[in-house]
Amino acid sequence: MNEDLNGFVVYNKTKNNKIPYAVISNSCECHALTSYIPQQAKNFIVEIEDKRFYSHNGYDLMAISRAFINNILQGKIAEGGSTISQQLARNMMRNNSKTFARKFKEIIKAIQIENELSKDDILEQYFNNVYFGGNLRGIRSASLSYFCKEPNFLNISEILYLLVLLRGPNYYLNNPKKSYLRFELLNNVLLNSRRISRSQYRKISKYNVKLKKQPLIRITDVVANHIISYLDTISKTIISTIDNNIQKEISVFVKASKYPVSVIAIREGKVIGVDSTYGAEYVFVSKSNVGSTLKPFLYCFARTMGVASNTLYNAKKNELEWHVREVSYESEKLNIQEALLKSNNNAFINIADEIGIDKSTEFLSSLFNQQKKNFPPSSILGATNSGISIYELAITYDKFFNSDLNQYKIECKELLSRIFRHKTGLNISNVLLKTGTTNDNKERIAVFSDSDTVFAILRNNNPIDDFTKDGNFIETVTKLSKIVINKPKDYKWR
Incomplete structure (x- = not known):
């Protein structure tokens, strides 16, 4: 997409509602943007922070003079005297240092802002840029994170609480008594200035503000472009393809992993869950060799090209x-089914050679929609020139094995189901599995799938005491499959 997605909020769909999931930001902050800022928030902030907002040109000389005298007396900047325009300038400059030089730059920037924007635009920019604690920036991020609702649905007490946080977000979040005292102070300020009525004052006083603290994560536009189900450019909202339950399980799994791990889940061609120790975008942009995970595709291609199930191939050496x-040399010769079950490299090289190496690599390049030059002869063993991301691997498995089934794909899935039961020890007959190792076992890849969802997992950094082909990586795969695969289902491969 060409659309700039920075500041968009991503929602996950559930059966009954939508849940805010992430903010798209290429910085380290959850910086959400919105045009729907409550008018009460604008009215209140003017009364609390800058009563002469509509009459000054960016700075308040009276407030600055008062602050200047106090600062001289104390020998430091203890009082700012900042207007809303100055506070906006400070947030845009990302500089909170208490120096006179910074203060001067802030005033110059505030004057510039006043010359370029209307007063209402300044308030909108202010609420879209102000800091609300943690890594939250902008009233929309704060509203979604603290109250699990968009700013235009905040009640008057919730608006006032967010304004309490502006003076020192982390301080007031960690000191409930102090935040309550300031909440009451601001409530009185608004009553005395007639910004609220007596009945509103009483309502606010009685209201028990409860923070829901809906966790919001930051994702990049790389991730966002792969999970868009519906996009609204006016409200800067994206409804994602993410399955909230699957996403939660994957995120918990990744966070708890002893080694760096990346996971993606695909259902009907859509990403329904994704996370990585290195950030979710790693799943899409990091490419590597994928080892034996390509063998199931080659198996189906070979069967389609006429390779019989009982033809034997040398499993100890290859003609090339x-x-x-x-992994082992249990047999001198293997048929194609045995070669897949044992993931024998020599037999697959000999099978590909019989069919034609070029035909086999052309099949793989077409399957992954990549240029032929990216699939040299070594791609028979999963080594490609440009590499394959686990997103590309999972989406290809989903497309290949969950659509246009023929007898050879079904046959292959039954063999992969045997591999799953053998390696994991789980007696589930409707789950397939194929693993692969690359770079001297430093990267382990597995693809497993139930009736409708494909999961791909990549683990980096081989532990020192694990020299076997699969090693304790199978324990990782087994653990994840127990979490994300529900009760066994009786069905025929579709």
């Missing part, structure tokens, strides 16, 4: 004289 590593 490639030196390859094998």
